[in-house]
Amino acid sequence: MTADTHVARPRWTGSLGLFSIVWGLACLPCCMPIGCIYNRVVLPPAYLDFLRSARWWYMTFWMVAMTTSLTTSVLLIVAGALLRRRRPGVERLYRAYAYMVLGEVVCIPVHTAVCHWHAGTPLDDAVLSMIATLVGLLATAAFPAYVLVFFRRPGIREQVESWREPTADASGTE
Numbered sequence: 001m002t003a004d005t006h007v008a009r010p011r012w013t014g015s016l017g018l019f020s021i022v023w024g025l026a027c028l029p030c031c032m033p034i035g036c037i038y039n040r041v042v043l044p045p046a047y048l049d050f051l052r053s054a055r056w057w058y059m060t061f062w063m064v065a066m067t068t069s070l071t072t073s074v075l076l077i078v079a080g081a082l083l084r085r086r087r088p089g090v091e092r093l094y095r096a097y098a099y100m101v102l103g104e105v106v107c108i109p110v111h112t113a114v115c116h117w118h119a120g121t122p123l124d125d126a127v128l129s130m131i132a133t134l135v136g137l138l139a140t141a142a143f144p145a146y147v148l149v150f151f152r153r154p155g156i157r158e159q160v161e162s163w164r165e166p167t168a169d170a171s172g173t174e
Contacts, residue, residue: 013083020080027073072100088164091151098144105141
């Protein structure tokens with residue numbers, strides 16, 4: 001390969017890919033403990049009493065949330081590894097990751113509000129709990145929102161499209 005045909009590897013693929021892998025690995029063991037700590041520290045007693053009485057409903061939600069968190073962590077690790085190798089289609093993995101996390105960000109406050117309403121939590125306790133929930137979810141949504149915007153940039157889109165393997169060479173043969 002001559003110097004004229006060598007294409008420089010963009011630096012963003014390595015840094016974003018590495019960040020994705022590290023963030024995905026960091027989130028794997030954190031899903032369950034952070035949720036348990038949040039439940040014990042932030043939630044008011046009336047809410048916790050309601051959760052104990054509606055165990056089946058809460059456990060179903062919890063299992064779906066944990067499965068989604070595990071899936072998004074693994075998806076982010078795989079997307080980061082593929083991005084570092086500049087593989088075609090990696091933007092679809094990032095998009096899937098982002099939409100799954102943003103879906104969780106929409107569902108969790110609704111779940112929390114419904115539980116507070118059913119539990120009859122005093123308004124001041126419910127408001128503080130909802131504020132804590134929303135602050136945490138805004139922080140959670142930051143990276144997925146960034147990824148969605150980042151891969152929509154024309155320059156980035158062109159670079160990612162250039163990773164696709166051509167189906168035919170210039171002479172028209174396979």
